[in-house]
Amino acid sequence: MVELKNVTKVYENETHTTCALDDVNIKINKGEFVFIVGASGAGKSTFLKLLMREETPTKGTIIVKDYDLGKLSRRQIPYYRRTMGIVFQDFRLIPTMSVYDNVAFAMRVINTKEKVIRNRVPQVINMVGLKHKAHSMPNELSGGEQQRVALARALANNADIIIADEPTGNVDPQMSYEIVELLTKLNETGTTVIMVTHAHDLVRKFNHRVIILNNGKVVADGKIDKKGGRRRAAEKSAKKAEDEKAPADEEAVEPEDCALEEEQTPEPEGDAAPDGAKTNTEGGEGQ
Amino acid sequence: MKGANLSYLTKEGLRNVKVNKLMSIASISVLMFCMIIVGLAFIVLTNMQSIADSIGDKNVIIVYMPVEATQEQIDALDKDIRALSNIKSVVSVSKEEALQQQKEQSDYSEELWAGLDENPFPQSFQITVENLEKFNETLEQIKKLDNIDAIRENREFAEQLYSIRTTIYYISLGIIAAFLLMSLFIISNTIRITIFSRRLEISIMKSVGATRSFIRWPFMIEGMVIGMISGILGFLIVWGAYVLADRALADMLNRIHFSPVDFFSFAWNMLGSFLAGGMVIGGLGSFLSVGRYLKEQSYDVIEEQI
Numbered sequence: 001m002v003e004l005k006n007v008t009k010v011y012e013n014e015t016h017t018t019c020a021l022d023d024v025n026i027k028i029n030k031g032e033f034v035f036i037v038g039a040s041g042a043g044k045s046t047f048l049k050l051l052m053r054e055e056t057p058t059k060g061t062i063i064v065k066d067y068d069l070g071k072l073s074r075r076q077i078p079y080y081r082r083t084m085g086i087v088f089q090d091f092r093l094i095p096t097m098s099v100y101d102n103v104a105f106a107m108r109v110i111n112t113k114e115k116v117i118r119n120r121v122p123q124v125i126n127m128v129g130l131k132h133k134a135h136s137m138p139n140e141l142s143g144g145e146q147q148r149v150a151l152a153r154a155l156a157n158n159a160d161i162i163i164a165d166e167p168t169g170n171v172d173p174q175m176s177y178e179i180v181e182l183l184t185k186l187n188e189t190g191t192t193v194i195m196v197t198h199a200h201d202l203v204r205k206f207n208h209r210v211i212i213l214n215n216g217k218v219v220a221d222g223k224i225d226k227k228g229g230r231r232r233a234a235e236k237s238a239k240k241a242e243d244e245k246a247p248a249d250e251e252a253v254e255p256e257d258c259a260l261e262e263e264q265t266p267e268p269e270g271d272a273a274p275d276g277a278k279t280n281t282e283g284g285e286g287q
Numbered sequence: 288m289k290g291a292n293l294s295y296l297t298k299e300g301l302r303n304v305k306v307n308k309l310m311s312i313a314s315i316s317v318l319m320f321c322m323i324i325v326g327l328a329f330i331v332l333t334n335m336q337s338i339a340d341s342i343g344d345k346n347v348i349i350v351y352m353p354v355e356a357t358q359e360q361i362d363a364l365d366k367d368i369r370a371l372s373n374i375k376s377v378v379s380v381s382k383e384e385a386l387q388q389q390k391e392q393s394d395y396s397e398e399l400w401a402g403l404d405e406n407p408f409p410q411s412f413q414i415t416v417e418n419l420e421k422f423n424e425t426l427e428q429i430k431k432l433d434n435i436d437a438i439r440e441n442r443e444f445a446e447q448l449y450s451i452r453t454t455i456y457y458i459s460l461g462i463i464a465a466f467l468l469m470s471l472f473i474i475s476n477t478i479r480i481t482i483f484s485r486r487l488e489i490s491i492m493k494s495v496g497a498t499r500s501f502i503r504w505p506f507m508i509e510g511m512v513i514g515m516i517s518g519i520l521g522f523l524i525v526w527g528a529y530v531l532a533d534r535a536l537a538d539m540l541n542r543i544h545f546s547p548v549d550f551f552s553f554a555w556n557m558l559g560s561f562l563a564g565g566m567v568i569g570g571l572g573s574f575l576s577v578g579r580y581l582k583e584q585s586y587d588v589i590e591e592q593i
Contacts, residue, residue, distance in 0.1 A: 052494070075498075082496035092491055096306045108295060109497035157495065 001161065001192055002028040002051065007060035009046050009216075020046035022216040023060070028194065030160075033187040035203050036196040038213035044196045047213065048165055051194070052086060053077050064161070082110055084161045085154025089169040091146040093138040099125065099149050100134045106153045124152040128182060144175025151182065162186065164195040168202065180206055296501070300508025307509075310481040314513045315520070317477050318568065321470025322521030322561050323528075325463055329557070330529060330548075332459035337548045339452040349439040350429060352410045354382075360434045361410050367432050368412055373425045375417040382406045409436060419449035471568065478510065478572040482580060489580045503577050510573030514565030521565075522558045526550060 009021040021043045028034050038044050049055040050062055053069050062069040067080050093102050100121055107117045125134050128148040138146055147167055154162055164183065168176035180195070180202050187193045197203060203210055204224060212220035304311045352364060361379075368377050380388075385408035390400055416425050422445045430438065482489075485506075492502045529550050540547060 078493075078496040078498045080496070081494065086494045088494075092487060092494075094488055094491065105491070106495040108299075109492045109495060109501055111295075111501065153495070 001030040001032070001065060002026070002194070003061075003063045004047075004050075005061045005063075007050065007057045007062060009043075009050065009055065010058045019216050021050075021057075024213075024216070024218055026211060026218060026221070028192065030192055031187070031190050033184060033193045033206075033208040034195070035206075035208055035210045036194065036213065037198075037200075037203060037210055041215075042213040043216040044213055045165075046216075048163060048196060051163055052084075053080060078110075082157055083159060084163055085151075085157070085159035087147070087150050087154050087162065087164040087167045089166040091138075091143075091150045091170070093146055093149055093153075095138050098135050098137055099130060099141070099152075102138070102149055103153045103156050106156045110157065112157075120156060124155045125149075127155065128152045142175070143171045144178065147171055147175070147179055148182065151179070155186070160190070161192040161194070164193065166196055166198060168197065168199055173201075176202060177205070184208075296504040297508055299505040300512060303505055303509040304512050307481065307485070310477075310484060311509075311513055314474070314477050314481055314569075315517045317473050318470070318514060318517035318565060319521045319524070321466060321474065322517060322565065323524050324466045325470070326521060326525035326557060326561070327528065328459055328462045328466060329553075330525070332455070332463070333548050333553060335455040335459065336452070338545060339448065339455065341545070347440075348414045348416070348426060348429060350412045350414065350432075350435055351437040351439070352434055353436045354407065354409045356410055356434055364432060364434055365412065368414060368429065371425065371428050373417045373421045375415040377415075378413040380411045380413065382408050382410055385409070385411065416445075419445050419452070422446070422449070474568055475572050475576070478569075479576045479579075482506065482573065482576040486580055489577065493581070499581055502581060503574060506573040506577045507570045510569030510571075511566040512569070514567070514569030515562055516565075517569075518558070518561035518563075518565035522554075522561050525557070526554070 004024050004026040007021055007024045008019070011018045011020055024043070024047075036044055036047060046055065050057060050069070051064060053072055056070055064080075065083060067076075067083075069080075072080055094105065097105060103121045103124060104117050107120065112120075122131070122134065125131055128151050130145060130148055130152065133141060133145065138149070141149065147170070151162075151164075151167070154164075162183065167183075168179055171179060176199060183193050183195060184206060207223060209223055210220065211218060350364075350368070352361065356364075361381075365377070365379055368374065383406065386400075386406050389408065414429070416422055422442065426438075426440060426442070429435070489502060533547055536547075
């Protein structure tokens with residue numbers, strides 16, 4: 001479904017070079033639910049940008065479904081994006097459109113027939129539990145409800161892969177739980193879900209695969225032990241490293257040089273953002 | 288593009304004009320203001336030209352033939368003059384017509400005129416030149432023709448008139464060009480601001496897989512509609528201003544024997560230019576401005592409208 005082979009992404013500007021992802025290998029199978037965890041500057045945004053084909057890798061190949069993203073032409077990109085649903089932390093609803101129209105908008109702009117839209121939109125709005133709010137405007141909704149609208153929009157075009165970038169970042173803990181529960185339900189119907197998050201408690205609560213990124217490298221990949229007490233060795237070391245840093249520290253991590261080939265121990269850094277905190281400081285990736 | 292698409296995109300473009308009222312009003316105001324200025328400059332130019340032309344028409348070269356010229360000679364000279372280049376009009380004044388004119392203009396009694404044995408007035412031609420710049424050249428050509436007794440002309444006046452006309456023309460053209468440039472600059476910035484405030488929409492469209500042309504069309508239609516509205520309003524205001532100015536200045540203009548150019552002699556051309564210009568500026572401005580945001584990564588769009 002999603003496969004990154006030896007992917008390196010380097011951002012260059014006049015003054016310095018930043019290595020956002022360094023020889024990353026990830027394989028996500030169809031129907032999986034994966035949490036991507038990591039501190040600011042760890043490479044999560046770059047990972048998402050590569051999947052959304054907003055960036056191309058400096059080295060390596062990315063295959064999503066049958067698309068080789070490095071070889072996609074500009075013309076093909078929109079058609080590739082139609083196969084996935086993207087949910088952003090800031091919801092990105094159009095404030096002048098009702099819930100119904102926000103969802104329908106995603107279908108209209110890819111030229112779906114109005115008859116299909118009339119049929120599908122109520123279906124997905126119902127799926128996210130907002131049937132009674134279909135004609136409300138976004139400013140009349142709570143953060144959690146807005147995120148559910150965004151999710152409905154991501155589902156409207158029958159995407160079989162959902163990419164969620166910190167969907168619970170602007171939502172209270174109870175709502176966060178409900179959103180991940182909703183994503184899990186979707187996942188049970190066969191949709192692949194890739195969710196970037198800072199919320200460790202959610203990761204612990206839902207027993208899905210976790211990929212931990214640190215300094216552009218995958219430092220851990222696997223499921224948390226069901227008992228919740230013990231983690232796999234790599235996860236443990238990564239968590240320990242994170243804990244050593246001050247919990248509220250959201251500063252970007254100094255980027256590593258890609259040329260450094262030797263194994264690195266994860267550097268201590270802050271990843272323990274409290275729930276609901278906005279952690280959008282990806283400055284370490286040099287963008 | 289399929290019919291259904293076009294109808295959706297047009298509907299969306301129109302909806303955008305309505306929903307983004309404030310920015311639409313701002314764009315329309317700027318575009319309309321620029322059109323009014325250009326329209327007024329055009330009207331001033333047209334009237335100045337009309338004044339210059341009316342003076343220019345009085346600037347004729349009068350060619351007198353000998354009194355005894357035969358009809359054959361008259362016809363031959365008439366033909367020769369008309370054959371010259373740079374001739375705008377030739378009015379032939381026959382001996383009889385000249386006598387008649389004199390009779391009408393003078394206070395002498397009919398008996399006095401009756402005392403004349405024969406008509407003492409010669410056949411003449413009143414020639415207007417097309418291009419005042421070539422006045423001397425044309426004059427020299429006329430002088431070379433046969434059977435000419437005398438020529439009356441005012442070279443100095445012709446030259447002055449030519450320089451005044453040229454100055455008016457270039458000053459007006461300069462004003463129009465300066466305002467067109469200024470308006471293009473202001474309009475492109477207004478459109479840029481309008482579209483900047485819609486980055487969210489563009490980012491969503493991109494992330495759900497809308498094609499570039501599908502993203503661009505509603506913005507272009509919106510720009511064209513704004514251009515059209517500006518064109519119509521600008522035209523109506525220029526029209527109103529012209530009627531008011533005509534009324535206010537009617538007395539003064541009458542005194543100098545000048546009647547302003549009829550508005551409807553150029554009205555439809557002006558409306559057409561305003562509509563076409565507005566649609567091109569609005570549509571092209573939107574096309575270019577959206578292009579800038581199409582390159583932007585939807586991931587990086589700053590949350591600003593929520």
